[in-house]
Amino acid sequence: MGLAQLPALLGRDRPRAARSARLMPRQLYSRRALLAGAGALTLAGCGAATERALSDVTLSVWRYKTTAGNFMAAAGQADTPYQVRYVDLPGGPLVLNAYAAGALDYAYMSEIPPAFALQSGTPLRLIATHQGDVNNSGVLVVKGSSARRFSDLRGRTIAYTPNTNNHYYLLKLLEAHDLRLSDMQAVGLPANDANAAFTRGHVEAIVTGGISALLTESLLGGRWIVRSVAGLYSGNFCISAHPAALADPLKRAAIRDYLRREQATWQWIERNPERWAALSATLSSQPAALFQRLAREASRPALIVPPAKAAIASLQHVADDLARFALVRDRFDLSALWEPGLI
Missing domain, CATH: 3.40.190.10 (Periplasmic binding protein-like II)
Known part of the structure; x- marks a missing residue:
């Protein structure tokens, strides 16, 4: 499914883990x-x-x-x-x-x-x-969304990329909240299309992570409702x-x-x-500030x-x-x- 068909389709019916791991001794290889x-x-x-x-x-x-x-x-x-x-x-x-x-x-x-x-x-x-x-991965909602927790997305639109980590996170979150994929208007899209659908307001939520998630949050007004997959992955x-x-x-x-x-x-x-x-x-x-934040907030x-x-x-x-x-x-x-x- 392409992004161009998305509007028509939608018309149908934990705290961060501590960075406690110690670095391995530096090794030099000649x-x-x-x-x-x-x-x-x-x-x-x-x-x-x-x-x-x-x-x-x-x-x-x-x-x-x-x-x-x-x-x-x-x-x-x-x-x-x-x-x-x-x-x-x-x-x-x-x-x-x-x-x-x-x-x-x-x-x-x-x-x-x-x-x-x-x-x-x-x-x-x-x-x-x-x-x-495992930090800075999870679910973002668009600015202005009334959703405050994952269960609030029941019946709402959410984008994910099939057969990837993000798909797996979504299924594990649904299971943890006693929900099914059919309880949401879940739309599987390639990663770039999923991001575009979210930024253009075609979907209310997106399963995402890493630098693209921080970019969406910081520059485009996304808001985390799940910002760590600790315990799920x-x-x-x-x-x-x-x-x-x-x-x-x-x-x-x-x-x-x-x-x-x-x-x-x-x-x-x-x-x-x-x-x-x-x-x-x-x-x-x-x-660069987003990458600095990604490093600073990493779980390990x-x-x-x-x-x-x-x-x-x-x-x-x-x-x-x-x-x-x-x-x-x-x-x-x-x-x-x-x-x-x-x-």
Whole structure:
């Protein structure tokens, strides 16, 4: 459904979590040390593993405005001993399509896509957890709305993006308030169309998060009625890789190296929020103050960590919810997707 049809369609019938996580010790990765480590750990059976051989590798990495690839140069992590080809896609289904086409080796994703990947047979493995934010995500209403709490939206219009985190948040909020999707005039739209529908007054509420939510709130008069998804969603994201890339010793070495560089980049971001905000503002053409606020109000530092039992259980819980909500056709066991040992 397009935005142009939206007016006609509509005519028919917790406090913020404390930032208590401690930063991991700073790690410095020299080109020589990384090459030596890659050779020792992954290339032992491959003959002469040299820098020249690794320099022949091209790693295809998904990149978007907020991903670490945009900040690696500032963090001193961009001098890789292999080539990096960034694949700029909006995310979601297009990332899974790129994996299916063999056009992607490495990507960051929420806890939503893995179940869809398993359902469709899309090849990917999960190699690490990115600990993300649960604040400044939820539901905004337009300026002048009489809604003061989520249950007030019964019978009213709300926009969301199907098969994404925002869709999942909406279903979890409905469940928590003993409501169903049919109790609202819920309109599923692509993210840009959902934002446009909200800003033009075609819908009263929107499920949103991150910098776009702060922009809507600060510059366009939106008002939060749910501003944190704590208790509904873990805030975890997944670092994924293509199985064929992991099976190739040289690419596996490059993935291991890039993952550690991304880990170091997020640590740099945590130590340098002002510089991160300035770079993000340049990339997005949005006010740096909004990115500063996003960093300041985050529920915890954004760090990459090895997959732990709690993160694996959280992902399975989300997949089970997706099956219960009939967003995927069956319950899928996601444990086989995890491939530890790369970080």
